[in-house]
Amino acid sequence: MRGVTPPALPGPPRPGTPRRAVTQEDVAREVGVSRTLVSFAFRGAPGVSNETREAIFDAAQRLGYRQNAVAADLARKRPSAVGLYLLDLRNEVYADVFHGVREAFEDAPNRLILSVSPTANSLGRAAVDSLIEARVGIVVAATLLDADADVQELAQTVPVVNVARRVHGVDSVYSDDPAGAEAAVRHLIELGHTRIAHLTGPPHEGHQGRRRSYERTMSDVGLPPRVVTAQDYTQEAAERAVVPLLAGGERPTAIFAHNDELAVGAREAAYGLGLAVPDDLSLIGYDNSRISRLHGIDLTSVDLHALELGRSAGRTALERLANPLAPAVDLKSSPRLVVRGSTAAPPEVRKDRP
Structure with missing residues (x-):
């Protein structure tokens, strides 16, 4: 990489013109490597030395490059984003569930995308559909009011982890x-x-x-x-x-x-x-x-230990992403x-x- 003088990047935009987004091609020219190698670095793929990976990340930060997570998922052919559906933000129990799920993903690379029901008595399919459109790999749902058959059908489209509700044949983390x-x-x-x-x-x-x-x-x-x-x-x-x-x-x-x-x-x-x-x-x-x-x-x-339900649901989602064909989880806890x-x-x- 040393001794290679990369071509100059385009100068700053003139006043009144939109700024062009920095691409992987720009990062590759800055470092003096191929765009494919930059893509490998961001995807965590093998074949990139630690020195080159650090140089790529440093250049990306310097240039203001932001990785397109959806595009990265498409390249992997496996969505890594996790959708979190909450029935009602006014009910503080769902805030506890949210914090528990977030704790479970604290050290995971997965993005967490939130969708909330418009009312406290709404079926959740429309809100979950917005998560599917965002190409999430799994949905943690707290709590779907849809019929069991509808939840089971939904789980054929995208894996679902039910929180505070049990649905036969679908991952469920709930209280007795x-x-x-x-x-x-x-x-x-x-x-x-x-x-x-x-x-x-x-x-x-x-x-x-x-x-x-x-x-x-x-x-x-x-x-x-x-x-x-x-x-x-x-x-x-x-x-x-x-x-x-x-x-x-x-x-x-x-x-x-x-x-x-x-x-x-x-x-x-x-x-x-x-x-x-x-x-x-x-x-x-x-x-x-x-x-x-x-x-x-x-x-x-x-x-019902909502915080722990959220943590357990988050861990279950990570396990499901890692093992798509594993049997459905049925995890019941005791309330107090x-x-x-x-x-x-x-x-x-x-x-x-x-």
């Missing part, structure tokens, strides 16, 4: 929702509650484990289930759904909500009606998101009930105590 819901309901029963309602969102296949476990646990002890459905999974929808429940006769003394967002909405509805938590109404959420831990909210919640200040014995039980 039935066990978590049962722990929440039994906690309320042990406190003495008999009028326990469940607040949930619109029914979607693969997301009914908490509701079914609530209904089963209530029936097992001879208590009548009472399910209230919000229009979506937001605080505002929860508040609208709970006001009639709490304002009517035979109001419940406890509500177990599908997630923390719905529980906080129920809390707002209670305070708007002059009811105190937990003196008049006990509340349990699900997710153990940051909002549940805030002073003043102090929400009893089921911890975290008792805080939003649950207490119902008023009638407290009155009977000395």
Whole structure:
């Protein structure tokens, strides 16, 4: 390479004209090597000495060259980018999942491309399609509301890692929702509650484990289930759904909500009606998101360990990229009930105590 004087690069553009992007050809002329060798260096292919590779990278940085990652994937014939689909950025549990996935990819060369659902109750296919168009090699999905058959069909187009949901035959990293819901309901029963309602969102296949476990646990002890459905999974929808429940006769003394967002909405509805938590109404959420831990909210919640779910999903995605034909991963973790200040014995039980 020494002793070779590369041709001069084009000078700076005249004012008002767009700057031409630096190419691998420019880097090759600067170093005095072939463009093929520059391509090999950026792809990590063998046949490039350490000295030459460093010279190429130094020249690229000096010239302001930016590698086209999509083009690099095309050259490899195997996409390396990873798509991350999040259902709802307003729900902090998805921020925890995001941080976990990002930690898993911290030392990996793969790019992470994010796509978010437009609403908290949207099917995810349109958002995932945008990731497919970006030529991702795999999609980590938290959480798809589409039917199982649709997710299985999607996985034939691009590998999918489901987060917080199990789909047969597709990589799935999830928490044991039935066990978590049962722990929440039994906690309320042990406190003495008999009028326990469940607040949930619109029914979607693969997301009914908490509701079914609530209904089963209530029936097992001879208590009548009472399910209230919000229009979506937001605080505002929860508040609208709970006001009639709490304002009517035979109001419940406890509500177990599908997630923390719905529980906080129920809390707002209670305070708007002059009811105190937990003196008049006990509340349990699900997710153990940051909002549940805030002073003043102090929400009893089921911890599904979202950060660890994200880490496990990220590791599963890396393993799937490395071993495309390996059997589907089915990784179930155990949730934990975290008792805080939003649950207490119902008023009638407290009155009977000395």
